[in-house]
Amino acid sequence: MFRLRRRVYLDNNATTMVSHPVRKQMNYVLEHCYGNPSSLYKIARNSALILQESREQIAHTINAAPHEIIFTGSASEANNTILKALAEHHYPGKKKIISTPIEHASVMTTLEYLQTRGITVEYCRIDEKGRVDIDALEKQVDEQTFLICIMLANNETGALQDLAKISGIAHNRDVPVMADCVQALGKIEVDVRRLGLDYATFSAHKIHGPKGVGALFVREGRFFSPLIHGGHQEEGKRAGTEGLHNIAGFAAACKDVDKMLVKSQKTRELKEYFVDELGKLKPGIVINSPEAGQCLPNTVNISFPGVSNAVFMAYLDYNGIAVSAGSACNTQEDAPSHVLKAIGLTDEQARQSIRFSLSTEITLKDITYVLKVIEDFLHREKSPISVVTPAQLNENLLMDPRTYLLDIRFGYDRKILSSLPNSHEAAFVTIHKYIDQIPRDKNILVVCQAGYNSPIVSYYLKSKHFKNVGFLLGGMVAWRLLHPGLYKKLGGQNVEKLKAGGKR
Numbered sequence: 001m002f003r004l005r006r007r008v009y010l011d012n013n014a015t016t017m018v019s020h021p022v023r024k025q026m027n028y029v030l031e032h033c034y035g036n037p038s039s040l041y042k043i044a045r046n047s048a049l050i051l052q053e054s055r056e057q058i059a060h061t062i063n064a065a066p067h068e069i070i071f072t073g074s075a076s077e078a079n080n081t082i083l084k085a086l087a088e089h090h091y092p093g094k095k096k097i098i099s100t101p102i103e104h105a106s107v108m109t110t111l112e113y114l115q116t117r118g119i120t121v122e123y124c125r126i127d128e129k130g131r132v133d134i135d136a137l138e139k140q141v142d143e144q145t146f147l148i149c150i151m152l153a154n155n156e157t158g159a160l161q162d163l164a165k166i167s168g169i170a171h172n173r174d175v176p177v178m179a180d181c182v183q184a185l186g187k188i189e190v191d192v193r194r195l196g197l198d199y200a201t202f203s204a205h206k207i208h209g210p211k212g213v214g215a216l217f218v219r220e221g222r223f224f225s226p227l228i229h230g231g232h233q234e235e236g237k238r239a240g241t242e243g244l245h246n247i248a249g250f251a252a253a254c255k256d257v258d259k260m261l262v263k264s265q266k267t268r269e270l271k272e273y274f275v276d277e278l279g280k281l282k283p284g285i286v287i288n289s290p291e292a293g294q295c296l297p298n299t300v301n302i303s304f305p306g307v308s309n310a311v312f313m314a315y316l317d318y319n320g321i322a323v324s325a326g327s328a329c330n331t332q333e334d335a336p337s338h339v340l341k342a343i344g345l346t347d348e349q350a351r352q353s354i355r356f357s358l359s360t361e362i363t364l365k366d367i368t369y370v371l372k373v374i375e376d377f378l379h380r381e382k383s384p385i386s387v388v389t390p391a392q393l394n395e396n397l398l399m400d401p402r403t404y405l406l407d408i409r410f411g412y413d414r415k416i417l418s419s420l421p422n423s424h425e426a427a428f429v430t431i432h433k434y435i436d437q438i439p440r441d442k443n444i445l446v447v448c449q450a451g452y453n454s455p456i457v458s459y460y461l462k463s464k465h466f467k468n469v470g471f472l473l474g475g476m477v478a479w480r481l482l483h484p485g486l487y488k489k490l491g492g493q494n495v496e497k498l499k500a501g502g503k504r
């Protein structure tokens with residue numbers, strides 16, 4: 001089978017590699033600045049200084065004042081903080097938040113939660129590229145509206161919103177604007193004043209900084225109340241001893257934002273070249289992202305008609321290429337991306353879509369390699385792994401002694417759905433520890449919860465020279481839906497837990 005050895009990371013909207021200057025600064029802080037920034041003695045004063053300088057750096061990067069920055073444990077926390085604070089402050093006098101149907105989960109699920117507490121959430125109209133219909137939005141603003149919450153750049157498609165215009169409209173009606181700017185920072189200019197934002201949220205790990213630290217911009221004079229109560233850190237706005245190494249790493253990453261913006265023009269060109277070449281390889285592909293100018297320079301979401309993204313991603317992974325589907329896995333429901341659905345894709349089209357998100361370090365050589373692998377995948381005559389549909393996996397196949405069912409789900413998924421009868425349970429992330437127990441003379445059928453992890457393990461087994469390997473399309477979720485009777489009758493019977501590291 002065709003296989004080149006190179007690693008290409010095209011999932012930079014999920015997270016980014018920690019840069020060298022960031023690591024250096026974090027190591028320095030870990031080694032030398034263990035003092036608590038709130039303490040008064042000399043050992044701690046350097047920590048307080050680093051905290052202050054980091055705040056100044058981050059403020060400078062987004063054109064805010066240092067006292068307008070609050071450090072948090074993540075952008076998810078920052079999003080939760082603002083939404084919950086404003087809802088609590090305004091309810092029941094005002095009840096309405098206007099948002100979009102394509103926000104990140106940390107906004108979407110918080111809005112869902114707030115709806116259970118009496119808040120009304122209205123999602124504004126977006127076009128087929130995910131761009132907000134601003135005229136329609138303007139008409140939605142009424143005296144009940146206490147917040148407009150719209151992300152600057154979408155994580156799945158890269159769609160950008162005209163927040164300067166939206167803020168203008170909102171402020172005419174005295175409504176504040178909150179923007180999730182997590183994906184925008186480092187890819188396009190983010191100037192909270194030019195955009196007219198009242199609240200904005202950021203995350204270090206999307207700009208080559210560390211995971212576990214976010215920042216919240218609250219414009220001077222705007223309402224704020226803390227989510228986390230306790231000590232007086234962050235001027236009483238966010239309790240908890242500061243993760244100084246993370247904060248300093250965030251600031252170091254921000255120092256390089258200007259360089260990232262300069263390099264992003266090249267990233268945009270590489271992305272456009274990639275998309276053009278893909279169009280030649282498979283003329284029917286559909287680009288779900290907006291045109292340049294209305295899209296992040298590094299992001300493109302593409303549907304490949306007739307191609308299951310689970311199988312495609314597994315093949316790319318097998319060849320060292322990391323991409324994402326923007327679709328949940330290991331969840332109770334095999335839910336396709338809410339963003340792609342909101343811009344009009346069917347479930348099937350969403351399951352044929354892949355997000356490629358480049359970094360400024362990606363080279364033409366990387367892209368050429370990725371194109372070669374994709375060409376091989378799209379034009380190959382026979383897949384090295386077989387795909388078994390839920391309909392094919394009937395009682396006969398389940399009970400066939402030549403079938404070896406390998407269930408690689410997580411424990412919490414097994415609590416939701418029992419395993420297929422005669423399954424052998426192993427853990428997905430440590431599958432290499434079970435390899436000696438898996439028979440080589442049988443037809444291995446890998447099963448996961450929703451059909452996303454099993455192709456990856458199937459390719460892994462293939463690379464270990466297992467002859468007949470396949471996976472269950474749509475996983476346990478799809479199989480149970482089609483065979484409720486069989487599931488009730490046989491689910492969970494005769495299941496064996498494989499022992500990690502054990503010999504057969």
Ligand code: PLP
Nearest residue numbers: 074075076104155180182183203
């Ligand atoms: N908002 C957007 C648009 C994101 O892409 C992400 C991360 O995936 C977040 C918020 C959450 O960031 P964090 O991982 O810091 O909680």
